[in-house]
Amino acid sequence: MSELLTTLSVLFIVGGTFVLLANYARLPTxxxxxxxGVVSGLFVDERLTLELAQWGIAFLVFSFGAGVxxxxxxxxxxxxxxxxxxxVGVGGxxxxxxxxxxxLAGFQAVFLGVAAALSSTIVGTALIEQDIRNRLVHGRLAxxxxxxxxxxxxxxxxxxxxxxxxPSSVVMTVGSGLAVLAAGVLVxxxxxxxxxxxxxxxxxxMIVGVVALLVAFLAAAEFAGxxxxxxxxxxxxxxxxDPAAYIGVLNGVDSITTFFAAVFFMTxxxxxxxxxxxxxxxxxxxxxxxxIVKPAVTILLASxxxxxxxxxxxxxxxxxxxxxxxxxxxxxxxxxxxxxxxxFDAIILAAAVTMISSTLSSRHxxxxxxxxxxxxxxxxxxxxxxxRSSVPDTLSDHVVIIGFGRQGQQLAxxxxxxxxxxxxxxxxxxxxxQLESTPAYVFGDAMExxxxxxxxxxxxxLIVSTVESTRLSEQLLGLADTVDLMLRAELIADALALLExxxxxxxxxxxxxxxxxxxxxxxxxxxxxxxxxxxxxHRQQLSANIPPERYD
Numbered sequence: 404m405s406e407l408l409t410t411l412s413v414l415f416i417v418g419g420t421f422v423l424l425a426n427y428a429r430l431p432t433x434x435x436x437x438x439x440g441v442v443s444g445l446f447v448d449e450r451l452t453l454e455l456a457q458w459g460i461a462f463l464v465f466s467f468g469a470g471v472x473x474x475x476x477x478x479x480x481x482x483x484x485x486x487x488x489x490x491v492g493v494g495g496x497x498x499x500x501x502x503x504x505x506x507l508a509g510f511q512a513v514f515l516g517v518a519a520a521l522s523s524t525i526v527g528t529a530l531i532e533q534d535i536r537n538r539l540v541h542g543r544l545a546x547x548x549x550x551x552x553x554x555x556x557x558x559x560x561x562x563x564x565x566x567x568x569x570p571s572s573v574v575m576t577v578g579s580g581l582a583v584l585a586a587g588v589l590v591x592x593x594x595x596x597x598x599x600x601x602x603x604x605x606x607x608x609m610i611v612g613v614v615a616l617l618v619a620f621l622a623a624a625e626f627a628g629x630x631x632x633x634x635x636x637x638x639x640x641x642x643x644x645d646p647a648a649y650i651g652v653l654n655g656v657d658s659i660t661t662f663f664a665a666v667f668f669m670t671x672x673x674x675x676x677x678x679x680x681x682x683x684x685x686x687x688x689x690x691x692x693x694x695i696v697k698p699a700v701t702i703l704l705a706s707x708x709x710x711x712x713x714x715x716x717x718x719x720x721x722x723x724x725x726x727x728x729x730x731x732x733x734x735x736x737x738x739x740x741x742x743x744x745x746x747f748d749a750i751i752l753a754a755a756v757t758m759i760s761s762t763l764s765s766r767h768x769x770x771x772x773x774x775x776x777x778x779x780x781x782x783x784x785x786x787x788x789x790x791r792s793s794v795p796d797t798l799s800d801h802v803v804i805i806g807f808g809r810q811g812q813q814l815a816x817x818x819x820x821x822x823x824x825x826x827x828x829x830x831x832x833x834x835x836x837q838l839e840s841t842p843a844y845v846f847g848d849a850m851e852x853x854x855x856x857x858x859x860x861x862x863x864x865l866i867v868s869t870v871e872s873t874r875l876s877e878q879l880l881g882l883a884d885t886v887d888l889m890l891r892a893e894l895i896a897d898a899l900a901l902l903e904x905x906x907x908x909x910x911x912x913x914x915x916x917x918x919x920x921x922x923x924x925x926x927x928x929x930x931x932x933x934x935x936x937x938x939x940x941h942r943q944q945l946s947a948n949i950p951p952e953r954y955d
Contacts, residue, residue, distance in 0.1 A: 410451045414669045417443045422665075431762040433668055437755050440672020447673055453734055456670035459663045460731050461635045465617055466660040467524045467553060468587065468639020486544070486704045487551035490722070493700045494692055495520035501688050502746075505681075511746050514736060515685070518750045519692040521556055521726035523758065524549045540830035540848055541717040544705065548722060553636065556728035557584070560630050563736055579627040587620065587637035595643045613656075616641050632731055667727060671758070674751045682748045689753035694723045694760055702781075709787030711851045714830075716772040716781070724761040725754035769874075785853050791835065791846035792857055794826060798843065799862040801826055805849045805879075806869035807834050807841075814867060815841055826858045849875055861885060869910075873897065880904050 421439035425432045444452065498519030502512025561580040565572050602608035617638040624634025642656070678686065698719035705715035733750045736742040764771065775781045801824035804811050811827065818825040819842065827844045829835075838844045847854035849870070860866065866879060867889040876890045880901070891910045892898040898909035926932040932940075 410447050414443050418669050433762050434759045436668035437672035440669035441675055444673035452670050452673040459666040460727055461632050462663045464632050465635040465639040466656050468636045469642040469656045484551050487548045489704045490697055490700050491520040494697050497692055518725055518729040521552050521729045522722035523724040523726045541714040544718045545721045557633055560632055564630050580629050580633045583637045587640035590641035591643055613642055671755050676748050682745055685749035686752040690756050693725055693757050698723045712781045713772050713851050714848050717768050720764050720768040724757040788847040794843045798859045800864045803858050803860055803863045803866045810869045
């Protein structure tokens with residue numbers, strides 16, 4: 404244990420220095436963390452780095468599971484399954500074929516196929532975190548693909564841990580793993596809210612409950628004789644990370660993710676070695692399959708499913724890296740003596756390269772989209788938008804509301820009450836059922852020109868965006884000469900800039916909240932409302948915005 408603590412200390416002393424440099428230069432931290440790991444590797448034993456990587460990734464897997472939002476993933480899960488299986492099939496087969504071509508034994512080639520097939524949840528999610536938070540369709544689709552791939556990776560982790568491979572042992576081990584995962588889902592659905600009620604609103608007690616769940620599932624995995632990674636993932640699935648009800652849990656999981664993500668990237672750097680020509684060649688092909696072929700397969704399959712070109716491209720670009728699950732599999736196989744040193748080194752090198760290159764491709768995803776469209780590689784497909792939209796043919800002088808969250812729903816209700824025609828644009832699959840109850844709606848990416856056309860946006864009298872997206876706001880400003888715009892910004896400086904560029908009004912949530920609070924204080928002080936009236940009104944307002952099951 405003391406050696407592990409010493410290793411961890413070295414990693415964070417070196418890593419902290421490199422992160423400061425990254426922040427000073429305003430550059431992505433991932434490359435600097437990997438570089439910090441390379442430097443730390445000069446002072447740390449590889450055996451300790453491998454052990455630390457196993458535990459670090461196990462805790463990261465817990466946070467992956469906790470990040471799964473079933474309500475958001477379910478509507479696109481069918482499409483995600485197809486795309487995930489297509490990725491795994493094409494990337495995996497090409498990886499295996501390449502391995503056999505260079506003379507690797509069948510089992511060694513399979514590990515190359517796994518590395519080429521799976522995408523990183525931690526890197527992919529971090530790159531599109533804002534898009535997921537804004538409930539953009541490509542973020543949800545990428546989440547569902549990663550979820551399916553993680554489940555496939557869990558099965559592979561279970562299989563390689565079997566000491567004596569027989570049909571009965573495979574069935575027993577995989578069955579035990581699936582049972583633990585199913586238990587996690589059942590706890591999420593049936594037990595977690597009860598834990599919340601027992602905690603009585605205490606964030607500290609909720610975090611203790613979450614840690615207890617993690618320990619229980621890790622113990623269950625040990626008892627079943629399966630990898631702790633499976634138990635950690637199941638424990639994550641058991642946790643319901645709902646910002647509206649469990650903000651303390653969300654913050655706790657975010658802290659765990661941030662800590663172990665840093666450990667993960669530094670251990671990847673620490674495992675890098677000076678590559679031989681064979682390792683360089685193998686890693687180069689893996690990078691090609693991961694960063695080029697896999698996104699291409701994703702784009703083609705997403706387009707085939709009817710998603711818009713932009714959603715397809717942004718989904719593909721977010722999945723162009725080697726998965727941490729592939730590293731888990733490679734590390735466990737290497738420690739069991741199933742993987743050659745050269746193959747292991749090639750997988751580690753490819754992972755490091757793609758995790759760095761992915762940050763660059765994500766920054767230029769819009770450029771990639773425009774390049775593919777302008778070159779004619781992509782054909783415009785809008786079947787999914789047409790299937791999930793309902794807009795009258797004769798529509799004019801209407802209000803277009805972008806975003807159908809709480810604010811968007813309230814605005815749509817008020818417009819309907821005023822007999823004002825309204826069209827809602829939304830692309831969160833979790834809100835599709837609610838969206839279908841509105842008189843007119845378009846289900847699609849508000850950044851897509853076809854979605855604007857579908858919503859007859861140039862004939863509108865007012866456009867209201869409830870989404871905090873600078874990119875979307877700037878694109879909408881192109882219509883400022885013909886349509887009045889009400890936008891949303893997080894910062895006052897951004898709001899002032901948008902007003903200067905032609906916006907009619909810019910909502911800043913903190914400013915509005917402060918104004919509302921000031922009005923309430925004034926009403927109580929001047930006696931216009933009693934404290935009891937204010938409390939009752941506020942309770943009713945909150946109750947109307949929280950799902951009923953929270954009160955079961």
